Amino acid sequence: MEQVWRDWGGVLLAVLAGLPLLVLVTAGLARLRRDVPAGQAWRRSVAEVGAVAGTLPWVWMILTPRDAPRQVDPVPLRDLADLFTGPPVTAVVQVVGNLLVFAALGFFAPVRLAALAGIGRLFLLGAVGSVLVETLQYALDLGRVSSVDDVLLNATGAALAGLLSRHWWARPAAALAGPAAVTTTRRG
Numbered sequence: 001m002e003q004v005w006r007d008w009g010g011v012l013l014a015v016l017a018g019l020p021l022l023v024l025v026t027a028g029l030a031r032l033r034r035d036v037p038a039g040q041a042w043r044r045s046v047a048e049v050g051a052v053a054g055t056l057p058w059v060w061m062i063l064t065p066r067d068a069p070r071q072v073d074p075v076p077l078r079d080l081a082d083l084f085t086g087p088p089v090t091a092v093v094q095v096v097g098n099l100l101v102f103a104a105l106g107f108f109a110p111v112r113l114a115a116l117a118g119i120g121r122l123f124l125l126g127a128v129g130s131v132l133v134e135t136l137q138y139a140l141d142l143g144r145v146s147s148v149d150d151v152l153l154n155a156t157g158a159a160l161a162g163l164l165s166r167h168w169w170a171r172p173a174a175a176l177a178g179p180a181a182v183t184t185t186r187r188g
Contacts, residue, residue, distance in 0.1 A: 004093060007061075008061055009119060011057050011060055011061055012057075014057075014131070015053075015057045017059070018053070022049055022053050022056060026042075026045045026046055026049045027045075029041075029044075029045035029048065029049065030042045030045040037163070039171075043111065043112075043168075044112055046108075046111075047108040047111040048108070050104055050108040050111055051104055051105045051107075051108035051112070053104070054103070054105070054107070054108070055101070055102060055105045055129075058097075058100060058101040058102075059101070062077065062101065062133060062137065062144070063133065063136060063137065063140070063142060064142070065140075065143055066142065066143035066144055067143055068144070069143065070138055070141050070142065070143055070144060070145075070146070071139070071144075072138060072145070072146045073145055073147040073148065073149070074147075074148050075147070075148065076148050076152065078149070079145070079147045079148060079149035079150070080095075080149050080153075083095070091165075095153060097154060098149075098150055098153035098154055098157065099153055099157035099160070101133075101154045101157060102125070102129050102130065102155070102157055103125040103157045103158060103160070104128055104161070105125065105126065105129065105158055105161075106122045106125065106126055106158030106159060106161035106162040107161040107162060107164060107165045109125060110122065110162055110165065110166075110169040111165055111168045111169060112170060114171055117169040117170060117171075118161060119121035119159050119163065120159075122158050122159045122162035123155045123156070123158065123159040124156035125155075125158055126154050126156070126157060126158025126172055127152075127155035128149040129154065129158075130150060130154035130155055131151055134146040134150055134151060135156075150169065152158035
């Protein structure tokens with residue numbers, strides 16, 4: 001864990017220092033939304049700020065250059081198998097870290113956008129984001145391993161986090177309007 005703090009302590013401190021600013025940004029966004037009810041304005045603002053602020057630090061970490069040659073591992077589950085033959089702490093940090101990369105996006109995206117409300121959609125969203133990040137790692141020659149296992153873990157993390165927010169997922173406009181909207185559209 002000491003190595004994790006050495007490598008990423010600055011990022012973690014920057015995130016903690018930025019929390020008051022995130023609260024102000026969320027409140028400002030909610031106040032700007034005069035076209036929707038106050039509760040809905042807050043919900044949208046929290047979801048947008050949460051998705052961005054909860055994802056960017058992880059992306060920052062994994063796009064930080066290392067002094068190593070770049071590598072590509074396109075074989076599924078090979079990196080994971082290798083990980084579990086090494087020190088348990090390394091395996092836990094790598095697996096949990098990869099699950100968390102797009103977890104905030106997976107948690108908040110369906111709260112904000114009904115079109116993303118679905119485990120398969122969230123998995124796909126996480127996979128697309130992860131493929132983009134892995135491609136950047138390789139293209140920018142950051143000394144990192146671009147691995148299909150990272151894509152699988154990142155996408156799984158987005159989907160699992162989405163399950164945690166299922167109660168708050170956005171609903172299509174007709175469902176949000178309530179029963180009155182349904183009865184007025186019936187013809188009989």
